[in-house]
Amino acid sequence: MFVKVCGLSTSESIREAVDAGADAVGFVLTASPRVVSPGQVSTLLADVPAGVTPIAVFRSEPVADAVAIARAAGLQWIQLHGERTRTDVATVHDAGMKLVRAVTVGAGPDELEDWGEDLLLIDAAVPGSGESWDYASMADLPVLKGRQWLLAGGLDAANVRDASVAAHAWGVDVSSGVEASRGVKDLAKIRAFVGAAKAGAKV
Numbered sequence: 001m002f003v004k005v006c007g008l009s010t011s012e013s014i015r016e017a018v019d020a021g022a023d024a025v026g027f028v029l030t031a032s033p034r035v036v037s038p039g040q041v042s043t044l045l046a047d048v049p050a051g052v053t054p055i056a057v058f059r060s061e062p063v064a065d066a067v068a069i070a071r072a073a074g075l076q077w078i079q080l081h082g083e084r085t086r087t088d089v090a091t092v093h094d095a096g097m098k099l100v101r102a103v104t105v106g107a108g109p110d111e112l113e114d115w116g117e118d119l120l121l122i123d124a125a126v127p128g129s130g131e132s133w134d135y136a137s138m139a140d141l142p143v144l145k146g147r148q149w150l151l152a153g154g155l156d157a158a159n160v161r162d163a164s165v166a167a168h169a170w171g172v173d174v175s176s177g178v179e180a181s182r183g184v185k186d187l188a189k190i191r192a193f194v195g196a197a198k199a200g201a202k203v
């Protein structure tokens with residue numbers, strides 16, 4: 001089970017996620033209670049070892065802006081939420097970067113197709129809101145069969161195992177579920193989440 005912990009803004013929270021076994025960490029570079037600046041990310045990258053993927057997270061910024069900001073932060077992976085096109089995927093790849101393309105639970109069949117992104121992420125209607133949804137609605141969708149995709153939205157240590165099994169997800173992503181209050185990460189919750197996700201790996 002691939003595990004990403006998102007919305008990290010301190011060395012302590014990054015170290016906890018890494019030590020617990022996270023595969024990726026997310027830095028939110030868009031309006032959010034978890035926002036960090038490119039300069040902060042550049043500093044925080046010292047705590048991200050090789051083998052753990054740091055990802056720049058954006059909401060609905062134009063793709064060219066996201067590429068420029070991620071580059072300024074020293075990041076090679078971009079996560080794009082909002083309305084996107086196949087051209088956006090090509091733009092990220094032409095910049096020599098990798099893409100997590102985020103869609104919401106209400107995505108139509110075309111949005112769930114493989115557009116050539118490096119990872120697909122399926123999230124609640126409002127990213128970073130902590131809202132859960134019907135994870136099992138993704139199980140057995142032919143379009144997702146054999147795909148590497150991340151489940152997000154309302155996950156926490158208590159539900160991540162059942163949710164990932166119900167959705168047949170390849171990986172999981174969390175933000176709100178590992179916080180003490182909005183935007184403030186809880187180290188014990190990070191450790192518990194990564195442990196539960198890894199222990200519950202079924203696929």
Ligand SMILES: O=C(O)c1ccccc1N[C@@H]1O[C@H](COP(=O)(O)O)[C@@H](O)[C@H]1O
Nearest residue numbers: 006032127128130152153154174175176
């Ligand atoms: O976390 C944010 O603030 C955020 C802002 C803008 C785009 C994406 C954001 N986070 C992503 O939302 C989900 C986590 O949701 P939850 O809080 O666990 O319910 C995950 O994909 C984050 O990368």
